Amino acid sequence: MMKLTQLVLASHNAGKLKELQAMLGDSVQLRSIGEFSQVEPEETGLSFVENAILKARNAARISGLPALADDSGLAVDFLGGAPGIYSARYADGKGDAANNAKLLDALKDVPDAERGAQFVCVLALVRHADDPLPILCEGLWHGRILHAASGEHGFGYDPLFWVPERNVSSAELSPADKNQISHRARAMDLLRQRLSLK
Numbered sequence: 001m002m003k004l005t006q007l008v009l010a011s012h013n014a015g016k017l018k019e020l021q022a023m024l025g026d027s028v029q030l031r032s033i034g035e036f037s038q039v040e041p042e043e044t045g046l047s048f049v050e051n052a053i054l055k056a057r058n059a060a061r062i063s064g065l066p067a068l069a070d071d072s073g074l075a076v077d078f079l080g081g082a083p084g085i086y087s088a089r090y091a092d093g094k095g096d097a098a099n100n101a102k103l104l105d106a107l108k109d110v111p112d113a114e115r116g117a118q119f120v121c122v123l124a125l126v127r128h129a130d131d132p133l134p135i136l137c138e139g140l141w142h143g144r145i146l147h148a149a150s151g152e153h154g155f156g157y158d159p160l161f162w163v164p165e166r167n168v169s170s171a172e173l174s175p176a177d178k179n180q181i182s183h184r185a186r187a188m189d190l191l192r193q194r195l196s197l198k
């Protein structure tokens, strides 16, 4: 693998950029695809892997730089793994607050024992738009869906995600703590190994 000093992050989500740059440290500079284009590609894949590759190729094509994409979401056991790859679009694109309200409603009266869920993160790295061998790394984070939102940190579904190993919601973890144990942290650990960073 060539030495990477600059990567474009194929994401319009500021929360992801912050977390991924913090995890990478100074070794690699992450530039946002927002510097190059405001148009978001349609996420037409049927899996996190397909959507991550699609976003990475699109960003590499637009920027001319090697590209990293993060496709992630929340899979809720009681909902058969939904919202899954549709997590960002769960409430028809109305945003995080609407997504969280819809999830709480879908789990109304569901007891704690049946509220298990996993955050999923797939990172895809392509060296150029037509790269025939994207690097793929995944991470899972097991927890439970709370009955009400709690905490101010993070983004997305963090206020509803109970982290059993810490007894807090993931929005109550400090950013540094979340970045040690999250689905994204696990995927990034693998990516760093693949790239011989560390």
Ligand SMILES: O=P(O)(O)OP(=O)(O)OP(=O)(O)OC[C@H]1O[C@@H](n2cnc3c(O)ncnc32)[C@H](O)[C@@H]1O
Residues within 6 Å of the ligand: 010, 011, 012, 013, 016, 040, 043, 070, 071, 072, 073, 074, 087, 088, 089, 096, 099, 119, 154, 155, 156, 157, 158, 182, 184
């Ligand atoms: O596609 P890009 O531009 O990267 O940004 P996005 O926000 O649309 O990202 P996804 O398509 O991967 O959808 C991810 C969804 O899962 C949520 N999500 C992912 N990681 C999360 C985390 O660490 N904490 C809370 N919610 C998370 C996030 O809020 C979105 O609703």
Ligand SMILES: [Mg+2]
Residues within 6 Å of the ligand: 043, 088
């Ligand atoms: Mg998206």
